[in-house]
Amino acid sequence: MLDKLKEGLQIAIKKIFGAVSIDEQVVKEFIKDLQRALLQADVNVKLVFDLTSRIEKRALHEAPPPGLPRKDHIVKILYEELSNIMGSEGKVELPIDRLNVILMVGIQGSGKTSATAKLARFMQKKGYKVGVICADTFRPGALTQLKMLCSSIGIEVFGDESIKDSIKLAMDGIEYFKNRERNLVIIDTAGRHKEEKGLLEEMKAIADKIQPTLTLLVVDATIGQQCYAQSKAFHEATPVGGIVVTKLDGAAKGGGALAAAAATGAKILFISTGERIDDLEAFSPTRFVGRLLGLGDLKALLERAKELEAEADEEKLKRIASGKMTINDLYYQLEQVKKLGSLRKILDLIPGFSSIVSNKDLDLDEIEKKMDRWKAIIQSMTKEERENPEIITGSRVRRIARGSGTQEKDVKELLMKYKQTKALIKASKGHALRQFMKRFASHEFRK
Numbered sequence: 001m002l003d004k005l006k007e008g009l010q011i012a013i014k015k016i017f018g019a020v021s022i023d024e025q026v027v028k029e030f031i032k033d034l035q036r037a038l039l040q041a042d043v044n045v046k047l048v049f050d051l052t053s054r055i056e057k058r059a060l061h062e063a064p065p066p067g068l069p070r071k072d073h074i075v076k077i078l079y080e081e082l083s084n085i086m087g088s089e090g091k092v093e094l095p096i097d098r099l100n101v102i103l104m105v106g107i108q109g110s111g112k113t114s115a116t117a118k119l120a121r122f123m124q125k126k127g128y129k130v131g132v133i134c135a136d137t138f139r140p141g142a143l144t145q146l147k148m149l150c151s152s153i154g155i156e157v158f159g160d161e162s163i164k165d166s167i168k169l170a171m172d173g174i175e176y177f178k179n180r181e182r183n184l185v186i187i188d189t190a191g192r193h194k195e196e197k198g199l200l201e202e203m204k205a206i207a208d209k210i211q212p213t214l215t216l217l218v219v220d221a222t223i224g225q226q227c228y229a230q231s232k233a234f235h236e237a238t239p240v241g242g243i244v245v246t247k248l249d250g251a252a253k254g255g256g257a258l259a260a261a262a263a264t265g266a267k268i269l270f271i272s273t274g275e276r277i278d279d280l281e282a283f284s285p286t287r288f289v290g291r292l293l294g295l296g297d298l299k300a301l302l303e304r305a306k307e308l309e310a311e312a313d314e315e316k317l318k319r320i321a322s323g324k325m326t327i328n329d330l331y332y333q334l335e336q337v338k339k340l341g342s343l344r345k346i347l348d349l350i351p352g353f354s355s356i357v358s359n360k361d362l363d364l365d366e367i368e369k370k371m372d373r374w375k376a377i378i379q380s381m382t383k384e385e386r387e388n389p390e391i392i393t394g395s396r397v398r399r400i401a402r403g404s405g406t407q408e409k410d411v412k413e414l415l416m417k418y419k420q421t422k423a424l425i426k427a428s429k430g431h432a433l434r435q436f437m438k439r440f441a442s443h444e445f446r447k
């Protein structure tokens with residue numbers, strides 16, 4: 001599956017690992033290799049350039065945690081950014097103590113009927129009691145096709161070729177299975193063409209009437225980045241709970257199809273990778289990208305990176321607590337707080353905090369804006385200035401303010417705060433800060 005893309009990405013990675021040292025030249029070449037591989041897989045041009053410019057920036061400017069080779073760090077960046085464009089992790093969790101209804105929709109020939117049978121199989125293996133409904137009144141032989149596929153897995157299909165009303169078929173089918181102790185029914189519908197407004201409306205009418213637990217949109221990977229327009233049209237007609245991307249086996253444009261589907265904001269929940277009934281798998285962006293990049297080595301690399309990052313955090317904390325805080329450390333702190341989410345959310349989590357400080361005393365939006373300004377200011381400092389802020393006077397203050405699009409008084413304020421914080425931490429021997437950071441860093445605050 002996606003062999004071409006896999007090959008292209010792995011060539012790029014091999015070059016990074018083969019380089020004597022990582023310099024701008026090597027990174028630029030790596031970026032070119034990535035672009036070539038992604039464009040060949042029909043990933044949208046803008047998406048490719050946005051993605052690779054992010055990777056380039058991070059590869060050139062982001063320092064790896066101490067101990068992690070630069071090469072490994074770049075592969076890790078590639079892994080993170082690629083996973084990101086494949087969307088976020090999704091899961092199908094349906095309660096077993098009631099009747100769940102999954103509605104399959106998609107244009108003609110996208111693979112709905114096959115996906116219906118495959119999904120029935122997938123959920124059957126998970127222990128669900130599944131029934132399948134044929135609500136396709138359009139395609140000749142639709143019921144026979146579905147029955148044939150499902151008979152091999154012992155799943156009953158409800159259908160009636162004399163009924164020409166798909167909504168009635170769906171309703172009758174649900175009623176039928178309700179009386180037969182099923183907890184999941186999957187409804188196969190007729191192919192719809194995205195340009196035909198009437199058909200999108202019909203789908204909406206079915207969805208409105210039967211109120212499915214989940215609507216799954218089936219898209220064909222061989223159309224590549226066109227998946228975007230198609231998924232978007234459907235998603236706008238009726239909220240799509242998830243996407244099934246089919247025919248990924250041998251689809252040269254599969255990478256583009258996945259990225260495009262994810263770009264609509266609907267989650268990709270399943271991928272279909274062949275014509276056999278068992279060729280359906282739950283989709284996980286991180287696992288998928290891991291496989292693309294060759295998971296074996298990657299897993300070890302990611303674990304090592306995580307350990308080193310944790311170590312580095314601990315080291316930084318020690319240094320800050322001992323009063324040897326640099327501007328770099330301050331920047332790191334700002335980043336950490338940002339990573340945790342919005343300040344308002346974090347402060348809400350601190351027991352008793354809201355009763356001590358009312359929201360009007362504390363303009364959190366203003367503080368967040370200030371934090372962003374501070375980050376910009378620090379980014380405009382030279383390495384020397386960050387390590388040795390005492391040298392920042394007169395003309396340097398002016399230069400930094402200009403470079404960061406802030407005012408001189410903002411730069412001065414930052415320097416003042418830095419001095420105060422440093423003195424405060426030194427005075428308390430770092431005790432207060434350590435407690436505070438430990439609590440912030442612990443997982444209970446992360447979500």
Ligand SMILES: Nc1nc2c(ncn2[C@@H]2O[C@H](COP(=O)(O)OP(=O)(O)OP(=O)(O)O)[C@@H](O)[C@H]2O)c(=O)[nH]1
Pocket residue numbers: 106107108109110111112113114115136139189190191192246247248249272273274275279
């Ligand atoms: N190679 C491959 N073929 C697939 C896959 N999924 C579906 N197909 C094939 O694609 C063709 C169309 O699949 P169907 O499931 O009938 O598509 P449909 O969306 O139900 O089509 P209509 O009901 O006419 O709208 C069939 O020949 C399937 O065997 C897949 O993942 N891989």
Ligand SMILES: [Mg+2]
Pocket residue numbers: 112113114136139142188189191
């Ligand atoms: Mg069909």
